[in-house]
Each structure stands twice: as structure tokens, then as C-alpha cells.
Amino acid sequence: MLSLSLAAAAAQAPIHFEDLGLRSYLFAFETPLGLFQLRWYSLAYLAGIIGAYVVVLKMIKAPGAPLAQRHADDLFFYCTLGVILGGRLGYATFYTGGDTGLPSLWAHPSELVKLWTGGMSFHGGLVGVLVAIAWVCWKNGLSFLRVADYVAVPVPLGMLFGRLANFVNGELWGRVAGPDVPWAIVFPGAGPLPRHPSQLYEALLEGLLLLVVMLVLFWKTKARWRPGLLVGTFAFGIALGRFVVEFFREPDAQLQTFAQQTGLSMGQWLTLPLMAVGLFFVVRALMRPALGAAPAVPVATDPA
Structure with a gap:
């Protein structure tokens, strides 16, 4: 009986993050300027x-591509800038200053460039990418909506890697979990109670699942011939995934009061307009004829 009781207690013991043997960097070494670490988040x-x-x-080699490789090269460069600058400025706008308890980064411009201190906003990064796409399309006379369709397909891959890196870093943990969540984890700095590994939930929903949906739509359907359908599906899907996961994610410390007062977290409020925009483009794309579709020809009738 005693052995059975000990086995049951062991089975119910929460997982401790330290026991997973993870670390936030791939390797580290000393330099004349100090310790250098190649962090998983950067990778x-x-x-x-x-x-x-x-x-x-690979996608632009398929028939009907709205851009060439030289355009993709430009997008690679400008979208990288858009992600970094937009993500940082979005964090400064929505997650610091006001009632958050954190000094506004806008009031301390020198702090904005310190990316290594953390603080990136998905919605800010999304705006930065849209600006980058708009610039490349305007400069080269491309269709913004069709190029956005192509860019939207692989974006969940970045979400997948980013959330896995959050988990490895032991950051952005979830809310306290009940005894019915055997995979709950005690994260360092989060207190003694086991919590939802919400980083993994986001990696699965906003990353892996959405990536599969987008790839299937592109390669197995005619979605790429309906401008706006892919980007609309991405916007709605990632907003819905984020909205759901936020129920399990611990709100940012500086925004817990905001979440309690409004009933939703800042992340959830920011997903609502994105969800509406995504649904709009999906409906719009489905209601319009596909590219290359032959116009309807009126059937001639014999005169009476």
C-alpha cells in the first residue's frame, strides 16, 4: 500500500522546468567585451x-506567382527590418507607459534600440511587415494583396520557432493550472505552483496548425487564385489562436490590472480587429471570381 501511495504521489508531482535541462543559449564564450551568448531566441x-x-x-516557381525572385530578395530584407522595428515600436506603444507601471519607451529613445533587453509585439511586427510589403509593391508595381497572400503562407513557421524559443527561455508562462493538467510546469520566477506551458499551446495553434492549413490551401486548392483569401485566412487564424491561448497565458505583469478591469487581456483586445479584417478578406475573396476564370457567357435563346 505504501509503495502504491508513493507511486501515486510521484505521478501527480508537477514538472519542474529546471529538470528539463534546457538553457536559453546554444553556446557561450568570453570575449574582450564580455560574455557572448548565442541565444535560441535570436536563432x-x-x-x-x-x-x-x-x-x-518555392512558391513563386508555381504558376501564377505575382512576384519574381528579385522581388522576394527585397521582401526578405525589408520584412526583416519591419519585424524588428515594428515589433519593438509596437511593444513601446501597447505594453509600456500609461498605467502599465513601466516607463514609456517612447520617452526614452535610447532604450528602444536595446533589443537584448526583451520586449517585442507581434501586432507591431505585423504592421512593420505590411509596411515593408507595401513599399516593395509600390516600388516595383506589384499587387499588394497578392504579394501579401504569398508572404502570409510561411509566417506561422516563424511563430512556431519563436514560441518554442520562449519556452526554452522559460518566459511568457501560462496561468496557474489545476490538478487535471498533468503537463503543467513549475517555471522559475513564477512561484511554486505549476502553470500552463502556454508557449507550447501558441507554438501548436499559431505555428504548426496554421502553417499546415496555409500550405494545404496554397498547394492543394486554388486559394492563390483568389486575392486576399490566403492573407485573410492567416489573419483570422492567428488572431483566433492568440485569442484562445490568452485564456491560458499569464498577462504581462504591468497589464494584469487592465485585464481584470476589461475582462480581456491586451493581447485579446488587439486580436479582435485583426480577426475582423481577416474575415472580411476571406468573404471578399470568396465572393469575387477567381483570377483567370472565364466570364459567364449569356446563353442565346431562339426568338419566339
């Missing part, structure tokens, strides 16, 4: 951008 950004570039190069 995640790099892998996501390069992976998206490779996928887009």
Missing part, C-alpha cells in the same frame, strides 16, 4: 526569416 528569428524566404522561393 528562432533567424530560422523563421530564412525558412519563410525559402518557402516563398
